[in-house]
Amino acid sequence: MAYEVNGKSIEADEEGFLVNINDWNEELAGLVAKDEGVDMTPEHWEVVNFLREYYAEYQIAPAVRVLTKAIAKKMGPDKGNNKYLYELFPYGPGKQACKIAGLPKPTGCV
Structure with missing residues (x-):
């Protein structure tokens, strides 16, 4: 799988996580977020x-x-809680947010 940003193909694994985290930029993050249904x-x-x-x-x-x-x-506790984080990233704040951030899949995520 790959993401297309500014005519450049950025390689990702079958789940959409970047192969090379140095390929990340905010434009790519927006594209991944859109794929994930996150505004x-x-x-x-x-x-x-x-x-x-x-x-x-x-x-x-x-x-x-x-x-x-x-x-x-x-x-602070208003943002450091599951309810808040799951509202932002409904498919899992660890997995989904890491994917948008261009990071590897967190350990322990299925």
């Missing part, structure tokens, strides 16, 4: 950018439980 808002970008920073620091995409705790610590 990106500033709140979505906040989570996507948080995930990218987390990955840059720890070299791992966090599982939902870890993601929820980390977001609560940085952005």
Whole structure:
């Protein structure tokens, strides 16, 4: 599978996760989000950018439980909870948000 952005083909695995995370850009994220049925808002970008920073620091995409705790610590309990994150990413904040962020599938995600 591949995404087409600005005439460039960006390779992804069969589930839509990028093969090379360095191919990511915001335009591609918008395309992936659209494929996922997610309309990106500033709140979505906040989570996507948080995930990218987390990955840059720890070299791992966090599982939902870890993601929820980390977001609560940085952005407060209003955003660091399952209800809020699932409203933004209904197919799973870990898996769906990581895909949009151009990160590998989080460990423990099916």
